[in-house]
Amino acid sequence: NAGVTQTPKFRILKIGQSMTLQCAQDMNHNYMYWYRQDPGMGLKLIYYSVGAGITDKGEVPNGYNVSRSTTEDFPLRLELAAPSQTSVYFCASTPDLTGVDGYTFGSGTRLTVV
Amino acid sequence: AQSVTQLGSHVSVSEGALVLLRCNYSSSVPPYLFWYVQYPNQGLQLLLKYTSAATLVKGINGFEAEFKKSETSFHLTKPSAHMSDAAEYFCAVSESAPDMRFGAGTRLTVKP
Numbered sequence: 001n002a003g004v005t006q007t008p009k010f011r012i013l014k015i016g017q018s019m020t021l022q023c024a025q026d027m028n029h030n031y032m033y034w035y036r037q038d039p040g041m042g043l044k045l046i047y048y049s050v051g052a053g054i055t056d057k058g059e060v061p062n063g064y065n066v067s068r069s070t071t072e073d074f075p076l077r078l079e080l081a082a083p084s085q086t087s088v089y090f091c092a093s094t095p096d097l098t099g100v101d102g103y104t105f106g107s108g109t110r111l112t113v114v
Numbered sequence: 115a116q117s118v119t120q121l122g123s124h125v126s127v128s129e130g131a132l133v134l135l136r137c138n139y140s141s142s143v144p145p146y147l148f149w150y151v152q153y154p155n156q157g158l159q160l161l162l163k164y165t166s167a168a169t170l171v172k173g174i175n176g177f178e179a180e181f182k183k184s185e186t187s188f189h190l191t192k193p194s195a196h197m198s199d200a201a202e203y204f205c206a207v208s209e210s211a212p213d214m215r216f217g218a219g220t221r222l223t224v225k226p
Contacts, residue, residue: 033212041218042118042217056212092157098146099208100146101163102163103214105159106157107155108155
């Protein structure tokens with residue numbers, strides 16, 4: 001089925017470790033986003049991309065990095081994991097920069113840093 | 115900058131009762147407004163959207179929402195709750211991409 005695919009679904013990291021959260025979409029959307037979801041806080045934008053080779057910071061970018069080498073893939077890198085990065089991470093995409101069509105979300109990655 | 119406030123982090127209704135989830139927004143320009151639903155261990159799914167056309171918007175699963183500019187509100191309703199409606203619901207506002215702002219969410223419980 002067409003959509004946004006995130007891997008892994010769950011991960012436990014030790015403090016100081018690093019990892020990459022994978023995100024791929026097959027809808028040919030130019031615009032992709034990474035959000036983190038914390039209980040009672042809604043979703044906060046980490047990074048976004050408006051096309052291959054173009055990325056920019058969102059509201060909470062510290063401790064994360066992204067790249068966008070292809071239209072399909074938008075991985076999120078955590079360097080030196082910290083307990084504050086324990087969260088559920090969602091990748092999303094949309095065909096239009098205004099977001100008027102709404103976002104298509106992946107099923108999320110639940111990350112615990114211990 | 116735009117923002118969203120969802121009134122009530124948890125709403126409980128009986129099966130068959132009216133569902134009302136409240137959302138107020140702040141925006142300096144006519145916004146796009148959205149409701150998303152999240153089932154356990156899943157991503158968010160678009161329920162409905164307001165994009166400056168009709169003020170009463172109908173979505174999936176029998177939900178609808180009304181845009182009221184004078185009240186800066188976009189409340190979500192459903193006449194008769196079903197057990198399958200139990201989920202978390204998020205209101206979101208977008209003035210300009212990529213800055214879609216989400217509310218904190220309202221967890222809906224449906225009692226048999």
